Amino acid sequence: MKTGETVLVLLLMGVMIVVGNTIGYHYPITDAMIGYLMIMAVTLIGMGLAKIMPIKLPMVFWISLIALLATSPISPYAGLITAYTNKVDFLALITPILAYAGLSVGKDLVMFKKMSWRIVIVALTVYTGTFVCATAVAQLMLKLEGII
Amino acid sequence: MSILKDWKIHVAAFIIVVICELIGAHKVQMGPGVLLFLPMLYAMVLGGIVSWPRLKIINLQEMNAASTVLSLTTFILVAKLGLIIGPSLVKVVQSGLALSLQELGHFLGTVILGLPLAIFLGLGREAIGATFSIDREPNIAIIAEKYGMDSPEGRGVMSVYICGTLFGAVWLGLLAGYLAALNLFHPYALAMGAGVGSGSMMAAASGAIIAVFPENKNEILMYAGASNLLTTIIGIYFCLFVSLPLTERLYKILTPIIGKNQANPKTHGGVAK
Numbered sequence: 001m002k003t004g005e006t007v008l009v010l011l012l013m014g015v016m017i018v019v020g021n022t023i024g025y026h027y028p029i030t031d032a033m034i035g036y037l038m039i040m041a042v043t044l045i046g047m048g049l050a051k052i053m054p055i056k057l058p059m060v061f062w063i064s065l066i067a068l069l070a071t072s073p074i075s076p077y078a079g080l081i082t083a084y085t086n087k088v089d090f091l092a093l094i095t096p097i098l099a100y101a102g103l104s105v106g107k108d109l110v111m112f113k114k115m116s117w118r119i120v121i122v123a124l125t126v127y128t129g130t131f132v133c134a135t136a137v138a139q140l141m142l143k144l145e146g147i148i
Numbered sequence: 149m150s151i152l153k154d155w156k157i158h159v160a161a162f163i164i165v166v167i168c169e170l171i172g173a174h175k176v177q178m179g180p181g182v183l184l185f186l187p188m189l190y191a192m193v194l195g196g197i198v199s200w201p202r203l204k205i206i207n208l209q210e211m212n213a214a215s216t217v218l219s220l221t222t223f224i225l226v227a228k229l230g231l232i233i234g235p236s237l238v239k240v241v242q243s244g245l246a247l248s249l250q251e252l253g254h255f256l257g258t259v260i261l262g263l264p265l266a267i268f269l270g271l272g273r274e275a276i277g278a279t280f281s282i283d284r285e286p287n288i289a290i291i292a293e294k295y296g297m298d299s300p301e302g303r304g305v306m307s308v309y310i311c312g313t314l315f316g317a318v319w320l321g322l323l324a325g326y327l328a329a330l331n332l333f334h335p336y337a338l339a340m341g342a343g344v345g346s347g348s349m350m351a352a353a354s355g356a357i358i359a360v361f362p363e364n365k366n367e368i369l370m371y372a373g374a375s376n377l378l379t380t381i382i383g384i385y386f387c388l389f390v391s392l393p394l395t396e397r398l399y400k401i402l403t404p405i406i407g408k409n410q411a412n413p414k415t416h417g418g419v420a421k
Binding site: 001005006008009010012013015016017019020023024038039040042043046047057058059060061063064065066067068069070071072073075078081082085088090091092093094095096097098099100101102103104105106107108109110111112115118119120121122123124125126127128129130131132133134135136137138139141142145147148 | 151152157158160161162164165166168169170172186187188189191192193194195196197198199200201206208210211212214215216217218220221222223224225226227228229230231232233234235237238242243245246247249250251252253254255256257258259260261262265266269270271274275278279282283304306307308310311312313314315316317319320323324327333334336337338340341342343344345347348349351352353354355358365369375377380381
């Protein structure tokens with residue numbers, strides 16, 4: 001996707017996120033708008049870095065790195081960025097994401113109809129397994145380390 | 149600006165978001181736990197209904213556009229999580245051991261529960277592709293390279309991928325909310341568990357955990373984000389060098405013991421050709 005298009009789509013997302021954020025979580029709309037633009041800037045910088053860096057690492061890595069640095073103690077603007085981006089609720093971010101996920105579902109239904117019920121059960125077990133096993137190990141380790 | 153030509157999809161998404169946020173969160177008591185219905189879950193279901201092919205509201209090209217937007221929005225999610233983790237970087241590093249070891253649960257959890265069940269249900273080598281990982285895009289790439297997409301392993305990985313797209317987020321949202329409400333696990337442990345390596349599933353699971361423990365919101369997002377990041381970044385190597393060979397070996401050991409219908413190859417396979 002071209003850069004201009006990416007920016008446009010992200011702005012469009014921003015409208016949905018900020019509106020949802022205001023309806024569902026009652027944060028002040030101007031603060032949320034500034035917060036979203038900051039999140040968007042971090043995303044774009046990360047995506048740009050992934051393109052120009054000589055080491056090939058996933059985009060997710062670069063975006064996380066920039067985001068971490070932006071609010072970590074070493075950043076001079078950490079307080080400011082945290083204050084504004086906190087006004088965009090995490091849950092307000094997920095609703096549009098899952099709305100788009102839902103809207104793309106139709107294209108997979110044809111394949112889905114060809115699948116047997118057994119694989120559906122296996123799939124749900126696979127997702128359950130990764131969540132429950134990791135939670136159990138985390139619980140044990142956090143207890144052993146005295147963190148919880 | 150081809151993506152904006154599919155304006156219908158964006159209008160639909162916008163209306164869905166507004167409706168879902170207006171409905172808000174609801175709880176339903178079920179046995180000892182609570183089923184949480186959050187706006188994100190309605191969004192997925194409503195979106196699914198709108199994109200139902202028979203209704204002919206949106207066409208295939210528009211669905212593909214939605215898919216493209218989806219991959220972009222998960223980057224926004226990654227950025228937001230990074231921004232949350234930043235201030236407590238020290239705290240995250242302090243729980244480094246727990247964070248690292250729980251990754252084993254993520255990587256092996258799919259095989260431990262999924263593989264025996266798949267073999268028991270009579271799946272053939274589909275079971276390997278289906279259960280060696282959570283079967284998101286990078287995992288498909290591994291299977292495609294090693295076996296090809298036309299192989300039984302390829303069909304297995306694609307089937308679980310599609311199920312994940314259709315039900316993954318909704319399922320994990322309900323499951324995580326239910327487990328959290330049971331009070332068996334600490335919210336931090338649940339948060340780490342939520343980092344399964346898929347943006348939307350992680351978001352749904354951690355959203356549900358936050359709804360149960362709102363006072364721990366930032367820690368939950370911090371641990372879920374860190375765990376998800378770890379799963380995503382080391383996932384591809386772990387799956388390639390550990391999970392997949394292990395799943396192969398376990399498949400060979402377990403099939404003669406619990407496999408059935410071995411004489412009839414037609415019953416093997418999750419996807420009919």
